[in-house]
Amino acid sequence: MNAFVKERSLILELGVMNCLLISIAAAALVLYVRWRNSRKHLYELGAKVPIPDCAKSLPILGHSLYFIGDTERILNNVKYISTNCESPGTIWLAHRLFFLLTTPADLEIALNSPKSLEKDDLYRFSRSLAGKGLFSLEVDAWKVHRKLITPTFHPRILDSFVNVFVEQSNVLVEILQGKVHEMFNIGEHLTAATLEMVTQTAMGVKLNKQLGNCKLGEQLNRGLEIMFMRMFNVPLHFDFIFELSGLAKEERGIIDSFLNFIKKVINDKKVEKKLKMLETEAEIDDIKKRKVFLDHLLELSEQNLLTEEEIIDEVRTFMIGGSDTSATVISFVLVCLGMFPEYQQKVYEEVIDVIGYDRDIECEDIPKFKYLEMCIKETMRLFPIGPNIVRKVTEDLQIGDHMLPEGSGLVLCIYTVHRNDKYFPDHMRFDPERFSPEECAKRHPYAYLPFAGGPRNCIGMKFGYNMMKIVLATLVRKFFIETSFQKIEDIRVKQSLIIKSILGYPVKLTPRNSDLI
Numbered sequence: 065m066n067a068f069v070k071e072r073s074l075i076l077e078l079g080v081m082n083c084l085l086i087s088i089a090a091a092a093l094v095l096y097v098r099w100r101n102s103r104k105h106l107y108e109l110g111a112k113v114p115i116p117d118c119a120k121s122l123p124i125l126g127h128s129l130y131f132i133g134d135t136e137r138i139l140n141n142v143k144y145i146s147t148n149c150e151s152p153g154t155i156w157l158a159h160r161l162f163f164l165l166t167t168p169a170d171l172e173i174a175l176n177s178p179k180s181l182e183k184d185d186l187y188r189f190s191r192s193l194a195g196k197g198l199f200s201l202e203v204d205a206w207k208v209h210r211k212l213i214t215p216t217f218h219p220r221i222l223d224s225f226v227n228v229f230v231e232q233s234n235v236l237v238e239i240l241q242g243k244v245h246e247m248f249n250i251g252e253h254l255t256a257a258t259l260e261m262v263t264q265t266a267m268g269v270k271l272n273k274q275l276g277n278c279k280l281g282e283q284l285n286r287g288l289e290i291m292f293m294r295m296f297n298v299p300l301h302f303d304f305i306f307e308l309s310g311l312a313k314e315e316r317g318i319i320d321s322f323l324n325f326i327k328k329v330i331n332d333k334k335v336e337k338k339l340k341m342l343e344t345e346a347e348i349d350d351i352k353k354r355k356v357f358l359d360h361l362l363e364l365s366e367q368n369l370l371t372e373e374e375i376i377d378e379v380r381t382f383m384i385g386g387s388d389t390s391a392t393v394i395s396f397v398l399v400c401l402g403m404f405p406e407y408q409q410k411v412y413e414e415v416i417d418v419i420g421y422d423r424d425i426e427c428e429d430i431p432k433f434k435y436l437e438m439c440i441k442e443t444m445r446l447f448p449i450g451p452n453i454v455r456k457v458t459e460d461l462q463i464g465d466h467m468l469p470e471g472s473g474l475v476l477c478i479y480t481v482h483r484n485d486k487y488f489p490d491h492m493r494f495d496p497e498r499f500s501p502e503e504c505a506k507r508h509p510y511a512y513l514p515f516a517g518g519p520r521n522c523i524g525m526k527f528g529y530n531m532m533k534i535v536l537a538t539l540v541r542k543f544f545i546e547t548s549f550q551k552i553e554d555i556r557v558k559q560s561l562i563i564k565s566i567l568g569y570p571v572k573l574t575p576r577n578s579d580l581i
């Protein structure tokens with residue numbers, strides 16, 4: 065009797081279990097069908113754009129496997145696929161649809177259309193480190209912030225920063241004199257120098273970071289690397305996998321240090337402001353007199369145009385956007401000049417011609433460093449800071465013969481265009497003459513996009529050029545530069561949000577004047 069009851073209750077339990085499972089499966093199916101239907105438009109339009117033959121797409125995963133692994137592999141895979149497909153070329157990252165854009169004409173449309181001004185959802189992963197500033201803000205808030213912040217980059221204001229760039233370049237020279245005649249990685253010194261320059265000019269606070277060790281710079285590099293890994297590694301999009309990977313904990317540590325650092329800078333600024341009220345004009349030193357980025361933001365907050373949180377986020381964005389980018393470009397320029405002494409000699413002659421052997425650089429000198437600018441541009445062609453920029457299509461967008469659907473993403477393959485023989489013949493050859501006014505005039509303006517383009521281009525372009533030119537002119541005047549790299553192909557790169565050299569930036573400096581030894 066007991067056995068009979070047990071058997072009946074087991075059958076009942078199994079029945080209930082089966083019903084439950086069937087209901088769950090049915091509910092999941094209904095949800096899936098509804099989800100698919102809500103994306104019908106995306107699939108229909110997406111299917112009309114060819115999928116590249118060169119890349120295998122798997123069921124469900126799509127092309128995700130090409131975007132898993134180290135950041136060198138990811139960059140190379142994007143380059144490979146985008147080089148071998150028509151523009152726009154379709155790729156699927158699991159359920160996400162992206163189009164690779166690889167012609168200047170397509171890039172021009174994408175960068176200027178109000179339908180693709182929004183940064184892709186992938187950029188939300190940048191917010192943990194860089195905050196919700198201009199770089200990743202949703203388009204409505206971005207329009208307001210960009211308008212408020214643009215006057216901060218007025219050329220007159222930028223000119224007032226030149227002294228800081230000069231002073232810190234001289235500090236850098238002093239530090240580097242301790243490293244002469246040996247091969248070393250100059251990248252970390254430049255990270256410290258540019259971080260100091262950005263902190264002083266954006267926040268009006270001296271850190272003397274160059275003279276101490278710059279752990280923060282290294283942490284930010286690692287933070288950017290984690291951010292990029294998460295962006296392009298679909299499994300890491302899920303919080304629990306990100307937590308399990310151990311990367312979340314590491315990222316939290318970096319963010320804590322970064323936020324503590326910024327809050328300290330802002331506090332210092334507030335204390336300075338109070339002190340300023342107590343000091344006479346004569347006692348206020350140069351750095352306190354200069355109106356900096358943070359002063360403007362604090363004024364905007366006094367007028368209730370920005371909240372305290374928004375200020376912190378914009379400051380974070382500037383710290384990330386301003387320092388590591390410029391340090392990286394300067395590092396690449398130095399190894400390129402080290403590889404090509406003939407171009408370095410021309411830069412040296414130009415620098416001596418403009419400022420002589422002893423005088424410090426002044427505002428009026430900067431536009432005269434024309435050949436140096438050509439070398440910087442050629443370096444940014446081969447190593448564009450943002451090799452692949454990702455935007456979101458917020459309304460169906462016509463590009464060429466194709467209508468790209470709302471909800472898809474656009475990958476602007478700048479690295480691929482910069483390394484295409486069609487726009488830059490013999491593209492792996494380093495040749496500053498490509499940026500002579502005559503050569504530039506022959507090219508499509510959107511074939512070269514180191515600062516992106518259109519209304520959402522880099523707001524710090526002139527700031528960056530000023531800083532880079534001053535640091536480079538100062539270094540080239542003082543040192544002859546060599547590197548262990550033999551050719552451009554030796555410089556293996558990865559995309560850790562911004563482009564980086566995997567083997568660092570090895571240089572050997574030899575003082576040009578005997579009095580510097």
Ligand code: HEM
Pocket residue numbers: 198199200210381382385386387389390393449450453454513514515516520521522523524525527528529532
């Ligand atoms: C060599 C130096 C620099 C390079 C090559 C560079 C490059 C770029 C690029 C390619 C973008 C577009 C990114 C995207 O859409 O995904 C960008 C945006 C941005 N950059 Fe720069 N940048 C440099 C220096 C600076 C500096 C010095 C600052 C600030 C002081 C800065 C602040 C920003 C900001 C705030 C954005 C977002 C702009 C917006 O969405 O409105 N950058 N930069």
